[in-house]
Amino acid sequence: MLNYxxxxxxxxxxxxxPARRAMVERLSRSPASVSELARPxxxxxxxxxxxxxxxxASGLVxxxxxxxxxxxxxxxxxxxxAGDWISKRRALWEQRFDRLADYLAxxxxxxxxxxxx
Amino acid sequence: MLNYxxxxxxxxxxxxxPARRAMVERLSRSPASVSELARPxxxxxxxxxxxxxxxxASGLVxxxxxxxxxxxxxxxxxxxxAGDWISKRRALWEQRFDRLADYLAxxxxxxxxxxxx
DNA sequence: TTGATAGTTAAGCATGTACTTAAGTATCAC
DNA sequence: GTGATACTTAAGTACATGCTTAACTATCAA
Numbered sequence: 001m002l003n004y005x006x007x008x009x010x011x012x013x014x015x016x017x018p019a020r021r022a023m024v025e026r027l028s029r030s031p032a033s034v035s036e037l038a039r040p041x042x043x044x045x046x047x048x049x050x051x052x053x054x055x056x057a058s059g060l061v062x063x064x065x066x067x068x069x070x071x072x073x074x075x076x077x078x079x080x081x082a083g084d085w086i087s088k089r090r091a092l093w094e095q096r097f098d099r100l101a102d103y104l105a106x107x108x109x110x111x112x113x114x115x116x117x
Numbered sequence: 118m119l120n121y122x123x124x125x126x127x128x129x130x131x132x133x134x135p136a137r138r139a140m141v142e143r144l145s146r147s148p149a150s151v152s153e154l155a156r157p158x159x160x161x162x163x164x165x166x167x168x169x170x171x172x173x174a175s176g177l178v179x180x181x182x183x184x185x186x187x188x189x190x191x192x193x194x195x196x197x198x199a200g201d202w203i204s205k206r207r208a209l210w211e212q213r214f215d216r217l218a219d220y221l222a223x224x225x226x227x228x229x230x231x232x233x234x
Numbered sequence: 235t236t237g238a239t240a241g242t243t244a245a246g247c248a249t250g251t252a253c254t255t256a257a258g259t260a261t262c263a264c
Numbered sequence: 265g266t267g268a269t270a271c272t273t274a275a276g277t278a279c280a281t282g283c284t285t286a287a288c289t290a291t292c293a294a
Contacts, residue, residue, distance in 0.1 A: 009133055016129035017282085021202075028209040034241065047283055049242070054281095068240045068291040074210050079203055085138075086200040092145040093191050134252085151271065164253055166272070171251095185261040185270045 007059065011082045014058035019043065020051050024060055024074060031073040124176065128199045131175035136160065137168050141177055141191060148190040 014020055023037055038048040052072065055061040059078035063070050131137055140154055155165040169189065172178040176195035180187050 006135055008138065009135060012129050012138075013133035015202075016126055016133055018123055018126060019282095021125065021129075024206055028206040028213070030213060035239090043282095044284065045241075046243085046285085050282070065241085070241070074206070076207060076210055079207055079210075083200060083203040083207060085132075086196055086203065089141055089145045089191070090193060090196055090200060093193055093196075096145070096147060136252095152269090160252095161254065162271070163255085163273085167252070182271085187271070 007078060007081060008085060010058035011060060011078050014054050014060055015082070017051065017054075019048075020055055023051060023055060024079075027061060027072055027074045031071050033069050033071055037072060124195060124198060125202055127171075127175035128177060128195050131171050131177055132199070134168065134171075136165075137172055140168060140172060141196075144178060144189055144191045148188050151187050151189065154189060 015024070019041060022040065026032060026037060026040075034045070034048065034052065037052070038045055041048060052061065052063070056063065059075055061072050062075045063072040065071075132141070136158060139157070143149060143154060143157075151165065151169065152162070154169070155162055158165060169178065169180070173180060176192055178189050179192045180189040182188075
C-alpha cells in the first residue's frame with residue numbers, strides 16, 4: 001500500500017487543473033474525440049493527452065478507440081464520490097452550527113440580553 | 118492574471134491530499150488548535166503547518182491566534198463552491214442521459230424491437 | 235501506394251509539492 | 265527571570281507535474 005493513491009486523491013487532483021475541469025465540462029455535455037477536446041486549448045496534443053491520462057486514471061473519464069478516433073466520455077461514478085465527500089463534510093459542519101444555535105437559543109432567554117424590537 | 122490561481126484550482130488542489138482532507142474532516146466536527154490537528158499524523162509540525170497554509174490559501178479553513186494558540190475552523194463557503202461545481206456537471210451529465218432516454222423512447226415504438234413481457 | 239488524419243511515445247526541462255531538520259520567536263506558569 | 269509550550273521561519277532535498285518538441289504508428293481516402 002506504499003504507492004497506493006486513494007480514489008479521492010486522484011479525483012480531486014484531476015479536478016485541480018482548469019484545463020482538465022474544462023474538459024470534464026465539455027464532456028458532461030456530450031462525448032468527444034481527442035482532437036475535439038483539444039481544439040479550445042492553446043496547448044500541444046501530447047499535453048492534452050496527458051491531461052486525459054490523468055482524467056482516466058482518476059476514473060472521471062472513460063474512452064474507447066474505434067478506427068483511429070478515440071471517443072471520450074464522462075464517467076459519473078467518481079464525480080459522485082467527490083460530491084458525496086464534500087456533502088458529508090458540509091452536513092457535519094452545518095449540524096455543528098445547528099447545535100450551537102440550539103445552545104444559544106437555550107441560553108439567551110435566561111440571560112439579560114435585550115429582546116428584538 | 119499570469120500568476121493567478123482560480124479559487125476552484127486551490128480548493129480541489131487542497132482536497133487532493135489525504136492529510137488535508139483528514140484535517141478538514143476533523144475541523145468540520147469542531148475547531149481545533151494546530152497541535153490538536155497535528156496529533157493524529159506521523160509528520161513534523163512544520164509539515165502540518167504547510168498543509169494548513171494550503172488549506173487557508175484555498176479558503177477552506179480560517180484561523181486566528183489568541184495568545185500562543187492558533188485556532189482553526191472550517192469555512193464553508195469554498196467547500197460549497199466545489200460542491201456546486203460538481204453538482205452542475207453531474208446535473209448536465211444526467212440531463213444528457215435523460216435526453217438520450219427520451220430519444221430512445223421515441224425511436225423504440227417505431228422500430229421492430231420486441232415488446233417487454 | 236501515397237498522402238493526410240488522428241493519435242501515441244519518448245525525452246527533456248522548469249516549477250511545484252511534500253516533506254525534513256535546525257533554529258528561531260512569542261506566550262504562559264511559576 | 266526561567267523553563268516549558270505552541271507555534272513559526274528558513275533551508276534543503278526528493279519526487280511529481282505540466283508542459284514542450286521530435287519522431288513514430290496506425291487508419292482512412294483516393
